[in-house]
Amino acid sequence: MNRVVHFELGAVDPARAVEFYKGVFGWEAQRFGTEEYWLVKTGSQPDAGIDGAILRNKDSQSSTVNSIAVDSVDSYAARIEQHSGQVVVPKMTIPGVGHVVYCKDTEGNIFGMFQADHSAQ
Secondary structure (H helix, E strand, O other): OOOEEEEEEEEOOHHHHHHHHHHHHOOEEEEOOOOOEEEEEOOOOOOOOOEEEEEEOOOOOOOEEEEEEOOOHHHHHHHHHHOOOEEEEEEEEEOOOEEEEEEEOOOOOEEEEEEEOOOOO
């Protein structure tokens, strides 16, 4: 089965949101790259759960996006479209991490698909 492996919480003020989740839950956050994107660690192994990120919203609407691990974002993107879904953000490469695609399901929900690939450039 393909599991949810990452979440993204959209925020109007990401730095404020990072402080909120640190203060309430004790999560750790570290800025990643040059954009307003903070990687969030919610716990340590072997505890169950997933890690994620907090980022600036593209609009003023709150949002949560879950990403699902797949072995090939290309083949799953094709499957999404075969099942009446839609690719809304095409394949992007995260150097040294892997590839991600964002999709919309038949109900309008946005979700990501992540393919690990440490050799990605």
